[in-house]
Amino acid sequence: xxxxxxxxxxxxxxxxxxxxxxxxxxxxxxxxxxxxxxxxxxxxxxxxxxxxxxxxxxxxxxxxxxxxxxxxxxxxxxxxxxxxxxxxxxxxxxxxxxxxxxxxxxxxxxxxxxxxxxxxxxxxxxxxxxxxxxxxxxxxxxxxxxxxxxxxxxxxxxxxxxxxxxxxxxxxxxxxxxxxxxxxxxxxxxxxxxxxxxxxxxxxxxxxxxxxxxxxxxxxxxxxxxxxxxxxxxxxxxxxxxxxxxxxxxxxxxxxxxxxxxxxxxxxxxxxxxxxxxxxxxxxxxxxxxxxxxxxxxxxxxxxxxxxxxxxxxxxxxxxxxxxxxxxxxxxxxxxxxxxxxxxxxx
Amino acid sequence: xxxxxxxxxxxxxxxxxxxxxxxxxxxxxxxxxxxxxxxxxxxxxxxxxxxxxxxxxxxxxxxxxxxxxxxxxxxxxxxxxxxxxxxxxxxxxxxxxxxxxxxxxxxxxxxxxxxxxxxxxxxxxxxxxxxxxxxxxxxxxxxxxxxxxxxxxxxxxxxxxxxxxxxxxxxxxxxxxxxxxxxxxxxxxxxxxxxxxxxxxxxxxxxxxxxxxxxxxxxxxxxxxxxxxxxxxxxxxxxxxxxxxxxxxxxxxxxxxxxxxxxxxxxxxxxxxxxxxxxxxxxxxxxxxxxxxxxxxxxxxxxxxxxxxxxxxxxxxxxxxxxxxxxxxxxxxxxxxxxxxxxxxxxxxxxxxxxxxxxxxxxxxxxxxxxxxxxxxxxxxxxxxxxxxxxxxxxxxxxxxxxxxxxxxxxxxxxxxxxxxxxxxxxxxxxxxxxxxxxxxxxxxxxxxxxxxxxxxxxxxxxxxxxxxxxxxxxxxxxxxxxxxxxxxxxxxxxxxxxxxxxxxxxxxxxxxxxxxxxxxxxxxxxxxxxxxxxxxxxxxxxxxxxxxxxxxxxxxxxxxxxxxxxxxxxxxxxxxxxxxxxxxxxxxxxxxxxxxxxxxxxxxxxxxxxxxxxxx
Numbered sequence: 029x030x031x032x033x034x035x036x037x038x039x040x041x042x043x044x045x046x047x048x049x050x051x052x053x054x055x056x057x058x059x060x061x062x063x064x065x066x067x068x069x070x071x072x073x074x075x076x077x078x079x080x081x082x083x084x085x086x087x088x089x090x091x092x093x094x095x096x097x098x099x100x101x102x103x104x105x106x107x108x109x110x111x112x113x114x115x116x117x118x119x120x121x122x123x124x125x126x127x128x129x130x131x132x133x134x135x136x137x138x139x140x141x142x143x144x145x146x147x148x149x150x151x152x153x154x155x156x157x158x159x160x161x162x163x164x165x166x167x168x169x170x171x172x173x174x175x176x177x178x179x180x181x182x183x184x185x186x187x188x189x190x191x192x193x194x195x196x197x198x199x200x201x202x203x204x205x206x207x208x209x210x211x212x213x214x215x216x217x218x219x220x221x222x223x224x225x226x227x228x229x230x231x232x233x234x235x236x237x238x239x240x241x242x243x244x245x246x247x248x249x250x251x252x253x254x255x256x257x258x259x260x261x262x263x264x265x266x267x268x269x270x271x272x273x274x275x276x277x278x279x280x281x282x283x284x285x286x287x288x289x290x291x292x293x294x295x296x297x298x299x300x301x302x303x304x305x306x307x308x309x310x311x312x313x314x315x316x317x318x319x320x321x322x323x324x325x326x327x328x329x330x331x332x333x334x335x336x337x338x339x340x341x342x343x344x345x346x347x348x349x350x351x352x353x354x355x356x357x358x359x360x361x362x363x364x365x366x367x368x369x370x371x372x373x374x375x
Numbered sequence: 376x377x378x379x380x381x382x383x384x385x386x387x388x389x390x391x392x393x394x395x396x397x398x399x400x401x402x403x404x405x406x407x408x409x410x411x412x413x414x415x416x417x418x419x420x421x422x423x424x425x426x427x428x429x430x431x432x433x434x435x436x437x438x439x440x441x442x443x444x445x446x447x448x449x450x451x452x453x454x455x456x457x458x459x460x461x462x463x464x465x466x467x468x469x470x471x472x473x474x475x476x477x478x479x480x481x482x483x484x485x486x487x488x489x490x491x492x493x494x495x496x497x498x499x500x501x502x503x504x505x506x507x508x509x510x511x512x513x514x515x516x517x518x519x520x521x522x523x524x525x526x527x528x529x530x531x532x533x534x535x536x537x538x539x540x541x542x543x544x545x546x547x548x549x550x551x552x553x554x555x556x557x558x559x560x561x562x563x564x565x566x567x568x569x570x571x572x573x574x575x576x577x578x579x580x581x582x583x584x585x586x587x588x589x590x591x592x593x594x595x596x597x598x599x600x601x602x603x604x605x606x607x608x609x610x611x612x613x614x615x616x617x618x619x620x621x622x623x624x625x626x627x628x629x630x631x632x633x634x635x636x637x638x639x640x641x642x643x644x645x646x647x648x649x650x651x652x653x654x655x656x657x658x659x660x661x662x663x664x665x666x667x668x669x670x671x672x673x674x675x676x677x678x679x680x681x682x683x684x685x686x687x688x689x690x691x692x693x694x695x696x697x698x699x700x701x702x703x704x705x706x707x708x709x710x711x712x713x714x715x716x717x718x719x720x721x722x723x724x725x726x727x728x729x730x731x732x733x734x735x736x737x738x739x740x741x742x743x744x745x746x747x748x749x750x751x752x753x754x755x756x757x758x759x760x761x762x763x764x765x766x767x768x769x770x771x772x773x774x775x776x777x778x779x780x781x782x783x784x785x786x787x788x789x790x791x792x793x794x795x796x797x798x799x800x801x802x803x804x805x806x807x808x809x810x811x812x813x814x815x816x817x818x819x820x821x822x823x824x825x826x827x828x829x830x831x832x833x834x835x836x837x838x839x840x841x842x843x844x845x846x847x848x849x850x851x852x853x854x855x856x857x858x859x860x861x862x863x864x865x866x867x868x869x870x871x872x873x874x875x876x877x878x879x880x881x882x883x884x885x886x887x888x889x890x891x892x893x894x895x896x897x898x899x900x901x902x903x904x905x906x907x908x909x910x911x912x913x914x915x916x917x918x919x920x921x922x923x924x925x926x927x928x929x930x931x932x933x934x935x936x937x938x939x940x941x942x943x944x945x946x947x948x949x950x951x952x953x954x955x956x957x958x959x960x961x962x963x964x965x966x967x968x969x970x971x972x973x974x975x976x977x978x979x980x981x982x983x984x985x986x987x988x989x990x991x992x
Contacts, residue, residue, distance in 0.1 A: 052844070054844075054856065054857075081839065082839075082842050083836065083837055083838055083839040083840070083841070083842055084836070084837055085836075086836045088683075091847075098844050098846070099844050099846075099857065101844075102842060103842050104836040104842050104843065104844070105843075105844035105845070105846075106683070106686060106713075106844070106845055106846060107844065107845070107846025107847065107848065108679070108682075108709060108846065108847065109705050109706060109708075109709050109847055110705075112675060112676075112679045112706060114676075114679075115671070115675065115676040115677075115678070115679025115680050115682075115683065115706075116679045116680070116682055116683035116686070117683060118669070118671075118676070118679070118680045118683060119642060119644065119669075119679065119680035119681060119682060119683020119684035119685070119686070119687065119689075119691065120683040120684070120686055120687045120836065121683075122642065122667055122669060122680070122683075122684065123640070123642055123667070123683065123684040123687035123688060123689045124687045124688070124835075124836065124837055126837065127687070127836050127837060144672055144673060144676075145672065145675075145676055145679075147672075148671075148672035148676065347667065347669075350662055351662045351663075351665060351666075351667065353662075354662035354663040355662070355663050355665070357663060358663060359663060359664075360631075360661060360663040360664035360665075362631065362632055362635050362664075362802060363802055365628065365631065365661070365664070366628060366632070366799050366800070366802075367616065367618070367799055368618075369618050369619070370416060370419070370420055370565070370618065370619070371616055371617060371618045371799070372419065372420050372421075372422055372616070372617050372618075373614075373615070373616050373617070374422060374609070374610075374611075374612050374613070374614050374615060374617060375614055
């Protein structure tokens with residue numbers, strides 16, 4: 029599908045930027061082997077394609093391992109406070125809609141302490157890109173369970189197992205009326221880069237949940253689905269307008285049985301591609317997207333790619349329009365404003 | 376009521392008086408705030424000095440006829456220069472038994488008491504806790520009781536109008552207003568104009584209100600319920616053009632003016648909270664000034680958005696009350712660390728916790744100064760009166776952009792909702808404060824310092840060559856890079872403190888009113904100015920060597936403060952808390968000041984300040 033609208037902050041003339049133009053002079057300090065390196069690399073690789081000059085880019089983060097991200101970008105950046113990146117990004121974007129604003133957050137920052145702002149930034153449909161690094165653990169505070177940790181997860185703060193059910197970030201995003209919702213993973217660099225680029229080109233809020241491995245406190249969290257040998261079997265790559273096919277031999281698919289998805293094998297019991305669910309990321313109704321978020325390993329392959337992609341006016345545009353309309357009726361005069369209402373003169 | 380002369384003839388006595396305080400009181404659904412406001416507007420237009428005190432319950436509609444549901448509006452109008460809404464009403468309008476019960480203790484002996492006798496029925500008397508009817512049991516004989524069947528007379532006035540009984544009844548506050556207008560010989564035209572403007576789309580409601588107002592006026596004018604009518608002449612205020620203004624209105628206008636003066640757009644992020652919401656309403660209307668108002672999802676988001684807007688080159692404002700400041704504290708620390716120009720408006724109310732949302736207090740001073748983790752200095756200013764809010768809002772922005780710092784602006788419920796005449800300033804009288812953003816990339820470092828103010832450059836996204844990263848982690852001096860170096864941290868903590876301290880070189884000296892030395896100095900801050908100035912003036916008139924001084928800049932203090940204090944035998948700090956400024960003064964100047972305080976959710980009365988001062992003399 030076409031993405032017709034201009035990317036905020038992009039230049040009309042080619043800038044010929046390189047990945048290296050986006051590398052700051054600060055030493056990257058994530059643990060060796062951290063999935064964050066891959067995400068940083070992919071963002072820096074995608075940016076030249078967007079033709080946005082460095083001065084028009086702002087990376088805003090909260091607190092956590094992922095939130096060190098802005099320091100490593102040779103752009104404007106704001107490392108804010110825990111959970112509040114969406115609030116600061118909102119102020120930046122409303123003040124200057126011509127900036128390309130990115131929110132970098134994690135499962136704790138975005139879904140626990142910052143859960144409220146997360147919801148509201150998405151529902152307002154600010155034209156910002158939200159990258160949520162989901163490693164299902166608190167890394168910076170050294171290994172407590174997070175809101176996306178599995179039930180029963182044993183961590184330092186849950187030695188007998190977590191008794192909390194995990195939150196599903198994509199469900200939250202869809203429930204919050206986000207207009208672009210996607211999932212990708214640190215180890216599938218090509219898919220990650222492509223997803224980031226699509227998110228950046230989307231006008232309106234774009235949200236990507238990025239499965240990211242914390243090799244210190246939660247190593248191998250995604251191994252069962254992301255290992256090269258099992259990836260094709262355990263992941264479902266979503267493609268708009270295409271039937272949902274997966275498997276090493278591309279012989280498995282997702283069929284709808286009533287309102288429930290089920291895994292079927294092509295050629296078995298007369299099942300053909302025509303029986304399979306066709307992905308429609310731009311459906312006005314979010315039901316299909318929601319249904320896909322419920323598919324999880326091991327009962328289902330884990331869907332990867334764009335779940336939802338619809339267009340709605342952005343918050344900052346509507347805000348600017350109201351100001352324009354008010355201004356069109358006459359730019360305010362301070363003199364008149366101060367002298368408004370009933371006045372009287374004392375001589 | 377203070378009188379100066381008696382005019383008139385035997386049939387109709389007109390007595391001239393200098394100052395009158397009226398309190399309109401009724402059920403919270405009775406429209407008492409509106410009634411009081413209309414009376415005030417007319418008084419202002421006639422050239423009286425005015426000062427008002429709305430006093431309403433936190434509940435929108437507390438149970439009808441109950442004591443907690445009583446809403447009051449007090450207005451003091453005068454031919455003299457007045458600064459407070461008056462200690463005690465001369466006239467009390469009580470629309471029901473509960474309003475009488477709550478307000479009668481404040482009415483001074485011999486005061487005029489106008490009641491709506493239709494409401495003094497058994498069920499209402501019970502709700503107010505009256506065992507017998509005070510209108511008939513003789514308990515009101517110390518007052519000039521004027522008992523009028525206001526509800527019945529309102530119905531009578533509206534017999535020809537097609538309207539539900541309920542809607543007719545709702546007009547009764549205008550009948551009461553008409554009576555009071557007649558008592559004080561006031562014209563009805565300003566209220567007619569307001570009615571037409573307000574109910575233009577509903578002509579039958581407009582007509583009903585006009586008729587009721589006129590009926591009330593005529594009733595009081597033709598029946599001889601008042602043996603005397605009163606007249607209050609124009610006040611001799613300094614020449615100029617005036618309008619009536621509340622503190623919240625003046626605050627909003629001050630910020631808009633400041634934005635024009637700096638040339639930077641205004642961003643106001645706020646979450647609705649009593650008593651600050653009116654600033655949000657006011658600024659939301661002013662989109663034609665380019666004002667960007669943002670109703671955030673919570674207090675933290677409002678602060679965060681203001682910080683983001685400031686980073687992007689706007690004047691970042693947020694407005695709230697004490698509970699909201701608690702939530703914003705961490706983000707205010709971020710603004711201190713990132714040195715961005717934001718103003719935090721705290722319209723203080725009674726605390727702690729939810730406290731008394733609609734009542735006034737000054738107990739958030741220490742919170743503003745110290746309510747954050749770490750050594751986290753901010754500038755603090757406080758307007759002294761409703762009209763002073765305009766000036767101090769401009770000042771708050773001036774300091775924020777000049778010093779690249781968060782500034783606390785401490786208003787309070789009393790001045791925020793209170794109104795007084797405001798001499799409209801000429802634009803040329805406002806301070807020049809054009810603010811340039813950094814453009815030149817040559818030698819740019821995000822934390823380099825202006826030698827004089829120690830402020831850092833305002834370098835905003837979108838500017839080529841100035842790309843940089845800021846955040847809450849400690850900054851290396853000049854480069855702004857993250858630094859964990861112990862010596863650098865020590866240096867930066869002191870630098871941030873020094874930057875705020877240097878603001879003292881850019882604010883006016885403290886003015887002492889009265890003699891610059893004497894037996895007693897009353898030091899105040901914020902919204903208590905009117906009461907303190909009036910009380911000390913009265914004491915001086917009585918021959919006491921008492922002066923007063925009022926702090927509008929609380930951090931840093933004006934440079935001459937210590938010297939001003941030394942010139943008095945005693946210094947008393949008067950404030951609506953348990954001695955917060957007093958604590959600061961004692962620690963800053965090692966001086967044995969005493970505290971005059973009150974935490975009742977109400978402003979100081981002039982009489983109580985006079986008594987407290989006399990006890991110290």
